[in-house]
Amino acid sequence: MNTVLRALSFRLIQAGGVALVVGVMSFLMMQAMPGDMAYRIAAARYGYDLVSADLADAVRAELRLEAGPFAQFLRWMGDLAQLDMGRSLVSGQPVWQEIAHQLGASLQLAAAAMGLSMLIGPPLGIFAGLHPGGWFDRVLLVVAAGFRAVPQFLLGLVLIVVLAVQLRLLPAAGHGSLAHFVLPALTLALGLAAASARIARDAMAAVAASPHYAFARAKGLTEAQILRRHGLRNIAAPLVTYLGLQFVMLAEGVVVVETIFGWPGIGHALIHAVFHRDVPMVQGTALVMGLGFVLLNAVVDLIVRHIDPREVQA
């Protein structure tokens, strides 16, 4: 049990590190912010047509920007210490609410894409890994490299044109119904599956070449029995670790797909926040994404520890 505690305390320290890094980055951002922050926020709030010196002055007064970056930084960090991420400078909504909505949409899409990719990638990888060097293995290597090299927006466009415009099977874009999930999730899943197929392939090849796999054969088990009883569990640990990592990479890779398919999401929110210098939003998003990563890793740690109880070298 104390190994679990040790792993969790490591994640806690990591969470602290994340908060610190986000804090320092935010401070640097504040320092680097040109003097016209008020103009930028005004432009974001009211639309570029309506920005004027008067509006900028009003924003400056409202947000107490005159106090200088250091004072603002302290104020924001102080709020954060009380678990208050503040309000968006642009919309005036609590950062918390905005993130919850947008991150939720991103996570839904990411989860759908992950689920789909797991149906495609690992089975192909396992099959290739059982016959390393065979024709299927070599074809998979090239096909996987190809799918990883296709820009996602292109894949998305092709899917829209074929499945939505030509065949009219699915909605082209938008958010709200189950049918809206299919195309963006598929776009993401193909790239993800290409990557996870490789990981599954390498893990499977390593396990299949291991002495214990050979011994299982010597014991008289059939290949299917060996795969089920000694293969899957042994490749699960590296695969789950990788899928955890992939989920995070997905959360950011999703931004391109989000814009193509008109999906609300965290990547989208982050780009807007950075572009509009909405510091509390940037800070809040960074913090939530960073801590989400830590949390996810803690969960992955626990799962992997359950699958493979050997002491994992840190």
Add this chain to the structure above:
Amino acid sequence: MTASRLGWGLLVALICFALLAPLGDPLGPFRQSLTKALSGAEAAAPFGYDHLGRSMFSRLAHALRLSLLLAFAATATAAAIGIAFGALASWRAGWIDRALSLLADSMLALPALLMVLMMGVILSSTPLAFWAGLAAVQWIEFFRLTRSAARSHLASPAAVAATLQGFGPIWIFRRILWPEIGPMLRTTIAFGVANSIAAIAALGFVSVGMRAPTPELGLMMVELLPSWREAPFALLQPVLACFTLLLALNLIAGARK
């Protein structure tokens, strides 16, 4: 191994194109003639013209130069920092190791997109922001790789033998560590460059990357995307260039020993 050789072949071909094409190019990437917008190939512009009548040949070459230069610079910087820190952490151990590991773990938790965007705010120049942001994301991988390789190899009999024979840390790094991590680095660097190129193009595509009229693959795609039915070949060029580049790097990185 053939996949890897194919990858190297494609990469070298693209680099040659990027380096050599602008030498014999009469138009340059910015010269426009609106009347030739989206028209086909001719002697002065072998790949045709874009929506503003600029030479696709020239723009493609410059875009490839930019992507390759930025991606290689960022990855090289990341590798240098990561390897140095990784070697330092495993050599000195103790609190230096713990501090560097915590820094790496914390930065790892921040999504790459965030890092690049934040650098974009802190640094005013976009290429500089890409370079710094991508390097800040990638050094962690090199750090972890070097650190774990160094930890196992510094405790190996070969390293102990070297110490007993009076060799210093530099010899051990050069003769034992470097030859071991070198091949792994090839993979990591190839993936790093591929990811950087993809990131630059993706950010260009969502309009937060390089700014027009700079020729950049993602930006060219987004500019030509509206005309994808009128002039599919114009759009296909940056797409193919990007695809080939990434494919080459993925094949190099994915090759098995």
Add this chain to the structure above:
Amino acid sequence: MTLLIATDITVNAGADCLVDPVSITLPMGQAVTVLGESGSGKSLLAQAILGTLPKGLVASGQLRVGLDAFDPSQPQGNRALWGRRIAVLPQEPWLALDPLMRGLEQVAEVHDLVAADTNPQARARSDLATLGLEHAERRFPWQLSGGMAQRLAFAAARAGGAAITVADEPTKGLDADRRDAVLALLRHGLQAGGLLTITHDLALAAGLGGEILVMQGGTVVERGPAAQILGAPEHPYTRVLIASDPGRWPRRAPAPKGPALLEAKGLTVARAGVPLFRPVDFSLSRGQILGVSGPSGCGKSSLGDALLGLMPHQGSLLRGPEVPKLGFQKLWQDPPAAFPARITLGTGLNDLILRHAIDRSRIAPLLNRLKLSADLLDRLPSAVSGGELQRIALLRALLLDPVLLFADEPTSRLDPVTQKETIALMTAIAAEHEMAIVIVSHDTSLLHASSDRVITLTPA
């Protein structure tokens, strides 16, 4: 009753013949042992019978198990034998058990899936109880000691109900106590079946009895009952092989005692504050050889590291005043690990020469003395045999004019004949260079034959 008859088994790699025709008959309750060194083709023979030859190698001949005939050139057909008719004991059992499956299940699954037993759990439980493994039921393999893992693997391999057991190098890298345990285990299996053992271990062969085949270079050079082969070998190679048993080595003439190089009083090494072994006292002068024995894990290597100054020690350890800076050198158990893996041996030696301004002309005579060919230096460590590599390690150490050499199991990975040559060379060189040697081994007869004095470490 005859369990297995293999007739004229050969192994070919393309046109090369790796194993000349060999015939084996395995009767019930009997052991057949194939004795030989690495490269003799003894393992290929076993693989040909099992149908597990690596890709590119082709077997031929006839194979009959019980009443059924099998074709060794069609190895796919042999699979039906595995587990059901032939139990294969793994070489390194701790690696052969699935690390993520508990002990009982590893045995029970064979009863269930191979033997189709109605109550596999109960059968497995009784198997484990027979072998004294009640505690291993709920444990993972990595939670078991080496010996327990060996017994568990034995139980799993035989759970399918096979009468024939094939064991390939079952004692590789084991010390004497563990070797005896394996012997007992194999004899236990012999009660209800036949045993085919592949080994270079003379003591094991002697213990199993039955028939012995001696192989060299792919050919059986001599075969016969165990007592006859071991007692009165006829073929010159068999004689060399039997003479290489450390128990038969000539005793070393004691070295003259010179001024002390090392003086240890109440010496021990602690890990995390806990001493590893009971304190020992010894002194060592130039030219002397000290043997160190003790059970595995008692800190033999750590003692060496303490002598070399690589690790702190407890108690008193005095070094002679005239010891030069690089005067203490070490030989490792696994020779390839002691060299940088990715540079040629010559490059490494060259760096050493440059680093310490050593006279380059010293290399040629040393190569000669150590019976090494100069072109070995152009190779990577992985392309040189273990015996040659250990001698190159010795050469590398000698270039620095050491006064003490700590040799940590220097020959445990080598074949018996090579082991004998290497140890002989080491002791001769020690005398020539007035160098002291501390030699660690699990083989006490080796230590007694080659050392001036042997100390035995006992766990604290």
Add this chain to the structure above:
Amino acid sequence: MRRSLALLLLSAALTPGVALGDTAALDVAAPFEIKSPDPVLSGDIFLKMDVMETLVNADANGGLLPGLSDVWTVSDNKLVWRFNIRQGVQFHDGSVLTADAAAMALNWSRTKEGILVRAPISGITAEAEEVVITLTEPFAALPAFLAEYRTGILAPAAYAADGSVTAVIGTGAFKVTRLEPPMTLEAGRFDAYWGGPAKIPAVRYTSVTRAETRALMAESGDAELVVNLDPASVTRLQAVEGLTVQAVSMPRVLLLKMNTGSPFFDTVAERQALSLAIDRAGLAQAVLRYPAAASQMFPPALGGWHDAALPPLVYDIEAAKAAFAASGWLPGVDGILEQDGQRFEVELLTYPDRPELPLTAAVLEQFFREVGIAVTINSTNSSEIPAKHAAGTLQLALLARNFGLVPDPVGTLMQDYAPTGDWGAMGWDNTEFTATVRKMAAEGGSDADKGALAATLHAEMPILPIAWYQQTAAISNTVKGIVIDPYERTFGLKSAEFAE
């Protein structure tokens, strides 16, 4: 924020925001994002989706019509306006629209940098059935201001105590059923609508920022109405069966702003020379893809302001070179113009919010290089333009300006040209022009006044018009009655219906 982060992540992941698409709804796809329920921030969308209404309405020509106020009067001294509130109007929460409620909404708008701060208002009160607005000086454009989306009327229950808006409770023909900034707004038919219930049961607004995606949504039948098509898609969608593409000239103009205080642009001759260097027709064709080259400041959509008799702006590169030479700008050794040792090197500021702007800037840079002007393009945040205007460091800026924000362009003119403004003239002061604009704002003006102002801008060129915008939309043939409004106030949803 009291809950733990873990809870947030979990609940966000599990939120069943997934419901099957409602095919009975009319789908609208547009690029504009919903920022918040506050009309000051996102009222344009609420207005267009017929969720919220204003006191005053406007027709397709900018003419004012009764809205939630059926009739209004102004006192003889022009300082007191009385807007009579229409009777029998209900908010979506069932409460009744009263003068009190309307006054409250307007007063909240006034505190929030809404458009009303720009009017000389001293007080807004409710008297019986009238909203009474008192001014400090005459202001004829007030009804036009009250047609602007930022003065939209929401129910008192929509406002929190601090004036922030918590829900969109309007009076429109559709009642908000789901509002998820920044992408989605869904509204169902409001049966108690004062103008009679709409024919369509529900509408849904989706913000889709990428033009290509919007075009594909139109093509695949996902959205019945798609606005702001990109130029390339227009051509393609025209060929798609079941779709109608509409283009309407709108009062938005692509402008080149110059610092007339700098030595490069301080004379009319220089500014005219610069104008001659621009091939407007070629640019419009290449970038905007429709024949929209500006021949003068105001597009034909602005009736009364557009004067067909004005000599059109032309492209003549040789004349441009000659004019610069006459002004003392002569080519140096590298072809760049010089005057008294100063090289003609300027920074052109623009912003990427509208994708055509950086492109246009790139095209202009090439045009100007032809006559010997070295231009550095700085494509940055839009707010840099007012910021650098205020600091006096701006040289050239490319921007798109809407003269129809308030249906009466005089509001924009007053902000931008009487005498200068963030998005208008810089360093240009024509006292007669200023006086005329101020008079029009206070008292209203005749077409002759409008023509005179347009002629002045055409002659003095404090800013260079480049192109006039068109509003383009793709409409599915399954719906009837959709309106493309140049003033971007309505889609005509409340009277639209599904065919069949």
